[in-house]
Amino acid sequence: MSSPSSAAAVPHDGTDAEARPLALAEPPILGLPVSFWPRILAPIFVGILVLGLWEFAVRWNEVPSYVLPGPLLVGQTLIADWGTLSASLWITLRITFMALAAAVIVGVALAVLFTQSKWLEMALLPYAVILQVTPIVAIAPLIIIWAGDINLSLLICAWIVAFFPILSNTILGLNSADHNLINFFQLHGATRWQTLRYLKLPAALPYFLAGLKISGGLALIGAVVAEFVAGTGGSESGLAYRILEAGYQLKIPRVFAALLMISLSGIAIFLATSLISHLLLRRWHESALRREN
Known part of the structure; x- marks a missing residue:
């Protein structure tokens, strides 16, 4: 005769007790886990609420459109002026992506050099810090004069803003490799290149991707600020x-429509870099694994 404790351990429906949580797991909605949807719906709800209050306040107080347009008027202006604004947006984004690519190439290359040579790091890293803390608005006119080409000057200004997060984060990642593993590589006669390729670069990847998220938005900000300072007009002008x-x-209303396009572009860049980070880290890094669980 079985004891009450042993009888209670066996489910009455004959299923395994350990498998029951899996069987009761809620199915995903549109391919996304149920727990993920509040992250999407909550900000959408807040955004709709804020836009509704904004539209109501403008209409109730009869605020002129040249002072503060309502969201509906901004949306209508965005549709009406889409041809002009979208062409300018593409010019701004072209500078942004070129600056971001240059920041990645130069930042990663210098980070590798600095970690391979401490003397080189001590000699050049302070100048990178100086370049980062110098206001881009102050030096942009000089860059425009020295470069001689307006597109090149805009690219340099955006690169300066986006460069340092890539450099500093990658250096931190390369220096964060497990010293026990470094000693293990040295014990087995691994060369500097092998240690860098198989140990330090994979260890630095999460740090580099974190810097990439920051630099993506900063490159867009740098491009827009440089365009403000340059004040270039004509068909090749940005937002x-x-x-x-x-x-x-x-x-x-057109000002707000252009600002909306810049903001949405920044959000899209952040989401794209976040997706890249998730795809590269989801199978092995602790931060991505914890998020999925």
């Missing part, structure tokens, strides 16, 4: 000039 142009003409 910053469209904002200045609309401001001078008191077309404030």
Whole structure:
């Protein structure tokens, strides 16, 4: 005759007790886990609420559109001026992506050199810090004069802003490799290149990707700020000039539409870099594994 404790351990439906949580797991909705949806729906709900209150306040107080346009008018302006604004957006994004690519190449290369030679790091890293803390607005006019080409000057300004997070994070990652594993590699006669390739670079990948998320937005900010300083017009002008142009003409809805495009572009860049980070880290790094669990 079985004891009550042993009888209670066996489910009445004949299923395994350890397998029951898996059987009761809720199915995903549109391919996403149920627990992930609040992260999407909560900010959407807050955004809709804020936009609704904004539209109500503008209409209730009869605020002129040249002072503060409502969200509906901004959306209508975005659709009406899409041809002009989208062309300018592409010019700004082109500078942004070129600057980000240059920041990745130069930042990673210098980080590897600095970790391989402490003398080189001590000699050059302070100048990278100086370059980072110098306000880009202050040196942008000089860069525009020295470069001689407006597109090159915009690229340099955006690169300066986006460069340092890649460099500093990658250096930190390369120096964060497990010293026990480094000693293990040395014990087995691994060369510097083998230690760098098979140990230090994989260890630095999460740090580099964190810097990439930061630099993506900073590259966009640097490109827009450089365009403001340059004040270039014509068909090859970015969104910053469209904002200045609309401001001078008191077309404030167009100003808000251009600002909306810049903000959405920054969000898209952040989401893209976050997706890249997730795809590269999801199978082995602790931060990605903990998030999935």
